[in-house]
Amino acid sequence: MLTIRMLVLFVHVTAVIVALGGSIFSTFALTPILTGELEPPDRVKVVRRVIRRLGAIVLSALVILIATGMLNVLYLGVISVLLAIKLVLVVIVIGLAIYQYVNLGARIWRVSENGPAPELAPLLARFRKVGLAQGAIVLLIVYLSLGLTRVMAPMVSG
């Protein structure tokens, strides 16, 4: 059945898939292939474009996540300890995303303007580390969300 509540939940879950899926694809599929198949100058050209575009996608998805997440809590009608922990983790994830895409992303963009540079490798390594940390926290958030829906459903209905 398609209700507004279901639609909001659908958009929320889709935004998670887009944000997390994009990062996973970039880290585990695109980057290793680029490293193996392209020469450094071409690789850098592709990587900097990917980082910028992925940043726009992930951060836009985060905005949608927050907007739909707030509506979901309204529909749920409960603020539990589990939800409070989840919200704190969400704040950390957004902070990491800003650091990853706006700070590190901009530095990578600047450093790689004229092709490969010695400062690029550590920046890319840090970019990857921050991305992995972010992904791990998002997975934890997803797990907590499952807990929320399982614990809260009988509580709200009963």
Next chain:
Amino acid sequence: MKPGVPAYRRWLRWLTVAVVAVGVIATLSYGSGAHLIVRYLDPPVGRWWNEHEYALMIGAASALGMLLAIRFGVRLIEDAAVRGRAAAISIIAGALILIPLARVSAALGRLGWTGAGGFDTYAMNTIVDKVLIAGVYFLKIAGFGILAGLAMFAAVAMAASSGAAPRREA
């Protein structure tokens, strides 16, 4: 104020001080029913204050949350030009979404830990309890403001960083 402080930092500081002042006054007044004193002194002003103190309280709480988020977000950006642009646009965007955000956050702030509304027994409490409940309510709204403000800042900062060529702050 130091001469080299960027304009956006001054704006952030003054706006934060202003919303804290408005928030504290409105919350204390809402919790203690202080509009009665204002009504006694000047009935039309007292009536206006009574009608608007709640809106001012939730608006100030949401604005405070967003401003704190912008201040935090700004610290994560190295590039001075991006930082300034992102902060300025975020302040404007925050002002535009303030009213709907305050309404949603106010509704979220009423939710209790058990699913029952946190304000169910509000009217039966003493003045001290009411002020405390209103204070917690204010902080909960500010918390949701932080969340929304940070998400808004992330999108704005990404757009701002895609603009002109970045440069380091001196």
